[in-house]
Every structure is written in structure tokens, then in C-alpha cells.
Amino acid sequence: MAFLELNDIFKSYFLGNNEFPVLKGISLSFEKGEFVSILGESGGGKSTLMNIVGGLDREFKGQVKVNGELLDHRNEKQLDEYRRSTIGHIYQSYNLIPHLTVLDNVLVSLDMTTLSSAEKKQRAEELLTKVGLTDQIHKYPKHLSGGQKQRVAIARALASDPQIIIADEPTGALDSKNTQEVLALMDEIAKDGKLVIAVTHSSEVANHGTRIVHMADGKIDQDERLKPAYQIPDDPTHIQTQKLPAHASYEFSFKHLMYNFWRNSLIMVGVAIGLFAVMIFSGLGNGVNRYIQQQINSVANPRVIQVLKNTTGRKMNQQELMETFQNMAGDPQAGMIDEGQIRRLDKLSGVQKVEKGYTLPTYRLEVAKTGKVQSGTALSTWNANDKADSIKHGHEPRRGEMVIGKQEAAQMMGAKRYRKIVGKKLNLTFNWINQQGQPVAVQVPVKVVGLVDSATAGGSAINYETVYQALKDKNADKRPNFLAVKAASLDQVQTVADRIDALRSQNRRVFGTITVGSMLKRINSYVKLASSILAGVAAISLLVSALMIIVTMYMSVSERTKEIGILRALGERKVDIRRLFTSESILIGLFAAVLALVITLLATWGINSAFYGLIKFNIVQLTFGNVIFAFLAALIISFLAALLPARRAAKLNPIEALAAE
Numbered sequence: 080m081a082f083l084e085l086n087d088i089f090k091s092y093f094l095g096n097n098e099f100p101v102l103k104g105i106s107l108s109f110e111k112g113e114f115v116s117i118l119g120e121s122g123g124g125k126s127t128l129m130n131i132v133g134g135l136d137r138e139f140k141g142q143v144k145v146n147g148e149l150l151d152h153r154n155e156k157q158l159d160e161y162r163r164s165t166i167g168h169i170y171q172s173y174n175l176i177p178h179l180t181v182l183d184n185v186l187v188s189l190d191m192t193t194l195s196s197a198e199k200k201q202r203a204e205e206l207l208t209k210v211g212l213t214d215q216i217h218k219y220p221k222h223l224s225g226g227q228k229q230r231v232a233i234a235r236a237l238a239s240d241p242q243i244i245i246a247d248e249p250t251g252a253l254d255s256k257n258t259q260e261v262l263a264l265m266d267e268i269a270k271d272g273k274l275v276i277a278v279t280h281s282s283e284v285a286n287h288g289t290r291i292v293h294m295a296d297g298k299i300d301q302d303e304r305l306k307p308a309y310q311i312p313d314d315p316t317h318i319q320t321q322k323l324p325a326h327a328s329y330e331f332s333f334k335h336l337m338y339n340f341w342r343n344s345l346i347m348v349g350v351a352i353g354l355f356a357v358m359i360f361s362g363l364g365n366g367v368n369r370y371i372q373q374q375i376n377s378v379a380n381p382r383v384i385q386v387l388k389n390t391t392g393r394k395m396n397q398q399e400l401m402e403t404f405q406n407m408a409g410d411p412q413a414g415m416i417d418e419g420q421i422r423r424l425d426k427l428s429g430v431q432k433v434e435k436g437y438t439l440p441t442y443r444l445e446v447a448k449t450g451k452v453q454s455g456t457a458l459s460t461w462n463a464n465d466k467a468d469s470i471k472h473g474h475e476p477r478r479g480e481m482v483i484g485k486q487e488a489a490q491m492m493g494a495k496r497y498r499k500i501v502g503k504k505l506n507l508t509f510n511w512i513n514q515q516g517q518p519v520a521v522q523v524p525v526k527v528v529g530l531v532d533s534a535t536a537g538g539s540a541i542n543y544e545t546v547y548q549a550l551k552d553k554n555a556d557k558r559p560n561f562l563a564v565k566a567a568s569l570d571q572v573q574t575v576a577d578r579i580d581a582l583r584s585q586n587r588r589v590f591g592t593i594t595v596g597s598m599l600k601r602i603n604s605y606v607k608l609a610s611s612i613l614a615g616v617a618a619i620s621l622l623v624s625a626l627m628i629i630v631t632m633y634m635s636v637s638e639r640t641k642e643i644g645i646l647r648a649l650g651e652r653k654v655d656i657r658r659l660f661t662s663e664s665i666l667i668g669l670f671a672a673v674l675a676l677v678i679t680l681l682a683t684w685g686i687n688s689a690f691y692g693l694i695k696f697n698i699v700q701l702t703f704g705n706v707i708f709a710f711l712a713a714l715i716i717s718f719l720a721a722l723l724p725a726r727r728a729a730k731l732n733p734i735e736a737l738a739a740e
């Protein structure tokens with residue numbers, strides 16, 4: 080039984096429906112220790128036959144047997160494993176992988192063995208020493224001479240210790256000195272007990288071997304033995320091969336990424352800009368939300384619910400309730416709240432305290448002595464909803480006192496002298512109604528005891544008892560027109576507000592409520608909308624990044640077609656090739672995300688420091704969730720973008736890929 084047997088091999092190429100027979104019944108057997116040269120006219124089918132022997136061609140008729148076992152050429156997995164463990168290739172044009180060093184070129188083949196990484200490195204170095212390249216192992220192929228390149232290729236072909244070495248015109252591109260050296264190496268391979276099959280036109284190569292097979296017209300017309308096959312050594316140690324582990328693909332991709340660093344870094348910057356936009360907009364959205372929350376909480380107490388009379392009897396939203404204030408000017412009575420209803424409200428569970436208040440729909444303030452007059456709308460009495468710390472200069476208004484909003488003060492005193500209003504006496508005038516429903520004008524002298532500096536509210540407020548006393552003196556209607564209800568705890572605010580909203584009298588709702596929470600919710604929904612629009616813009620730039628990756632990967636597949644062929648010939652599976660491209664793309668995505676994070680952190684720092692002086696708040700607030708989201712988006716986008724190009728790479732026919740220029 081011969082080591083390698085070819086039985087009745089027929090092979091035709093088809094162009095349309097036209098059949099071009101190339102191999103017309105080839106039967107040959109080979110033994111280990113032979114150095115066989117295949118000769119024949121150009122176009123005679125030598126390379127075609129070698130592709131069949133090398134496990135690259137699956138479309139032929141006939142049998143290939145190795146060690147007596149039939150090779151199932153329909154079975155892709157078996158062929159992958161056969162190329163990995165049994166075949167080593169040496170090509171006329173060397174076919175080294177340009178972005179790998181000499182050492183790494185040899186290690187590519189060793190990656191598919193079960194050796195430990197130290198053993199792999201040791202074996203690669205030994206082989207490179209054997210072919211005389213000890214000093215060149217860290218060079219890239221482009222820095223080597225033709226003869227040196229071919230010696231690297233020989234070391235690579237031998238790396239996984241295959242039993243058959245196929246050499247297609249191995250000395251075709253070499254001068255006579257290098258030819259001699261390569262032939263000597265091939266001789267040694269055969270002496271080591273391997274089967275060496277060399278396709279050649281050179282009689283120098285042919286005469287060097289142990290046997291010459293001549294092909295003509297798709298058949299063997301001569302089979303001449305020059306000398307007996309070399310003796311097989313007694314201790315044929317054999318290296319175990321295995322599928323390429325995933326981490327080897329990642330390392331390989333990383334090396335390619337680094338080799339093309341500048342080109343790849345441009346893509347990374349492109350993707351990073353998209354991711355940066357996503358992160359910074361999310362951070363800005365968070366910051367603006369929290370800033371508004373902080374601003375509102377600094378002037379209003381979140382535990383207090385503002386209660387107004389429900390003038391419609393049906394459920395009213397916040398907007399409608401606010402409008403009732405404006406209507407009060409025309410009809411002050413409509414908003415007044417009866418004592419009986421206040422008692423009902425007081426008894427509700429979760430209500431800690433009910434405070435009565437007045438809001439004066441329209442009013443006039445006259446600065447005593449100067450006679451300067453200022454009109455305004457909706458001046459409320461100081462209540463539990465107001466926070467003492469919103470008063471910047473002064474204190475809460477007690478009997479006969481009021482505090483003034485900064486803007487209002489500026490209108491009365493001038494922009495520069497607004498602080499001077501503190502301590503001034505003012506005359507407050509407003510219209511109310513008496514017990515009979517007749518209009519009465521009410522006048523109250525008040526002293527300004529503080530300034531309210533607030534970005535969100537007008538801020539002016541007057542002491543409750545002062546208004547109450549003035550109404551009493553005028554025999555006016557003393558019913559309050561709003562209530563400040565304090566909930567027992569922050570958690571209960573919304574439930575209590577709902578209970579107040581639900582109170583009915585003759586099947587009509589009695590009250591309407593305004594809570595800071597619901598105000599915040601409304602503002603936040605606007606902020607969310609704005610940040611969603613910005614995030615949408617960012618998403619478009621991510622889409623552009625994805626397209627960039629797709630285009631680059633497709634270009635990369637075209638550029639690396641030959642490399643794909645080389646890797647397939649070495650025994651890599653389709654899935655390994657696919658992983659090569661997806662992992663490179665994922666690495667690009669990952670690096671882009673890291674770069675984007677760095678830019679975002681710098682920008683966050685820059686923006687926050689620039690605005691802190693102005694608003695005393697970090698307006699960009701990046702969360703861990705935002706960062707995780709950006710990283711996941713980067714990984715998913717880069718993976719998806721690589722899928723199609725990677726699929727195309729994996730589907731390439733290895734023979735055609737090897738023939739690519």
C-alpha cells in the first residue's frame with residue numbers, strides 16, 4: 080500500500096456549458112521519502128493536479144487515498160483537517176503574509192497545532208535557523224530577498240510537520256545560488272521521510288529529485304525513477320494539529336490592525352466621533368435634568384402640594400390650573416376655598432399640615448417717598464412651599480413684611496441698585512371683594528425684608544397674616560384662594576395629591592393640585608425630547624461610522640484575497656476566515672469606544688469647568704450606564720458592519736483566492 084494514491088482522477092473546467100477536460104484519468108502512487116518532480120507542458124494540468132492532492136479542489140472525479148484511507152473530498156471539514164495536518168505548500172511567489180514578521184509567518188501554521196506557545200516559538204525559531212534565517216526573524220517579508228522569502232515559506236510549510244510537501248515552481252523566481260540552496264533544503268525534507276512533490280519546468284530541479292513524472296494531454300506519459308526513495312527515519316515524531324483557536328484569530332487581527340495603524344486610526348476616529356456625540360449628549364441631558372431639578376427644589380419644597388379650587392369640576396391638568404390664577408383677576412370669588420372643604424382635606428390620610436394662602440391676581444407696589452410704582456400679577460403669601468434659603472439677602476417675611484424677587488426689585492430700583500430695596504417701605508394695593516361680592520380696594524403698608532434670587536420663579540411673597548388682617552379690616556372675603564398642603568413624607572406626595580384630586584362634592588371634583596414632582600416631570604419630558612433629538616443626530620453619525628467600517632472591510636477583503644487563500648491552504652476553516660474580519664472590526668469598535676470615552680471625559684471636564692462659574696453646577700453628567708451603552712453600541716455596530724464582508728471573505732474559493740494578484 081502506497082502512502083499517497085491517486086486513482087483515475089478526472090477533472091474538467093466548465094465555461095458556460097462548454098467542458099474543458101484537463102485531467103483525463105491520472106493514477107499515481109507515492110511513497111514517503113520520495114522527491115517527485117512533475118513535468119509537462121504549460122497548461123498541461125500540473126497545478127490542477129496539485130490542487131487536488133493539496134486538498135484545495137473539491138470538484139473532480141476519482142479517488143485520493145492517504146495511508147490507505149479514502150479522502151472524502153466532498154467533506155469540507157475533512158479537507159480542512161487534511162490540509163492542516165498532512166499538507167505543506169511552497170509557492171513560486173512565496174506567498175508570505177506581508178503584515179506578519181518572519182517569525183509570525185511561521186507561527187501562523189503552528190497556531191493550528193497542540194503545542195504550547197513556548198514550544199511553538201521554539202519550533203519556529205529552530206526551523207528558521209535550519210533554513211539559515213536566525214537573524215531575520217523579526218523582519219517583515221518586504222525586507223527580505225527572494226531566496227530568503229522562499230526559505231521562510233519552506234520553514235512555514237514544515238512547521239506543523241506535514242507528511243506531504245507540495246512545491247509549485249519553488250525555484251521559479253530564484254537565481255542559481257538560491258536555487259541550489261532551496262533544492263538542498265527540499266532534499267533534506269525528503270530525507271526526513273516526507274513526500275515532496277514539486278511541479279517544475281526546470282530540469283535542474285527535476286534531476287535533483289528521486290523520480291520524474293511527466294504529464295501530457297491530461298495523462299501521465301512517463302514515470303521515471305532516478306534513485307530509490309530515501310529511507311524513512313525510525314522515530315517519525317508527529318505534531319498533533321487542531322482547529323485554529325479563537326484567540327489566535329484575535330491576535331492575528333490585532334497584528335493586522337497595528338500594521339495598518341494609520342489607516343485604521345482614521346476609521347477609529349470617525350467611529351469615535353459618533354460615539355462621543357452619543358455620550359456627551361446623554362451626559363448633557365442628565366446634567367440639564369438634574370440642574371432643573373435642583374433649581375426647582377431650591378425654591379420649592381418637594382413635600383408640599385399646592386392646592387387650588389377646581390373651577391370646572393372635572394380633572395384638570397397643571398396647565399389649566401395655572402390658568403385659573405389668571406382668571407381670578409376677573410372673578411376673584413371663583414377661586415376661593417370654603418372652610419368646610421379645607422376641613423375635609425385636613426382629614427385625608429397622609430396630610431400633615433394644611434396652610435392657607437392668598438394669591439393676589441394683580442397688584443400694585445408703590446415705593447414710599449419716591450412714588451415709584453410697579454404693577455405685577457400673582458403675588459402669593461409666603462407658605463410651606465417657599466424655602467428660606469431662596470432668600471439671598473434678608474429673612475422670611477413676618478407680619479407687615481414681604482420679600483421681593485430680584486427682577487421685580489430691579490424694575491423698581493434699577494438694575495444696579497436693586498439690593499437697596501431691602502428695608503424700604505412699600506404700599507401694596509390690590510382689588511378684592513367684600514362679603515356681598517362687591518369689589519373693594521385693599522391697601523397694605525409693607526416693609527421689604529429680603530431679596531429672592533431665583534432663576535425659575537418670580538420670587539416675591541408677602542406675609543399671610545398681613546393680607547388676612549388687611550382683608551378683615553376692609554370687611555372683605557377672607558377665604559383663601561390656595562392651600563399649601565404638606566405631605567407626611569416625600570414618598571406619599573403623589574398619593575396624597577391624587578387623594579386631594581379625587582375629593583368630590585355633588586359629583587364634581589373640588590380641588591386641583593400642583594406638585595413640584597409633576598412640574599419636574601413636565602420639564603424633564605421636554606429635556607428628554609431635546610436630548611432624544613440630539614441622540615438621534617448622534618445615531619446618524621454612528622450609522623455613517625458603520626458604513627465606513629463596511630466599506631473598509633470590503634476593501635480589506637479585496638486587498639487580502641491572496642492572504643485568505645494562503646490561510647485556507649494552511650488549513651484554516653471558513654469560520655476562521657470569517658472571525659478574522661469580524662474580530663478586526665470589533666477591535667476597531669472597541670478602540671474607537673475607548674478613544675471616544677477619553678474625548679468625552681476631556682470634553683465633560685472642559686464644559687463643566689467653563690460653566691461652573693456661571694451656574695455652580697456640573698452641567699454634563701455622564702453615568703456609568705451611558706458609557707456601557709456607548710461601548711455596547713460600538714461592539715454591536717462594528718460586529719454587524721463586518722458580517723457581510725466577513726461572509727464574503729469566508730466564501731472565497733481558496734484556489735481562486737491564491738491566484739489573486
Ligand SMILES: Nc1ncnc2c1ncn2[C@@H]1O[C@H](COP(=O)(O)OP(=O)(O)OP(=O)(O)O)[C@@H](O)[C@H]1O
Nearest residue numbers: 092093099101119120121122123124125126127128
Ligand atoms: N479556474 C479555471 N477555470 C478554467 N480553466 C482553468 C482554470 N484553472 C486552470 N484552467 C485551465 O486548465 C488548464 C490547466 O491549468 P494548470 O494551471 O493546471 O496548468 P499547468 O500545467 O500548471 O500550467 P503551467 O505550467 O503554465 O503552470 C489550463 O488550460 C488552464 O487555462
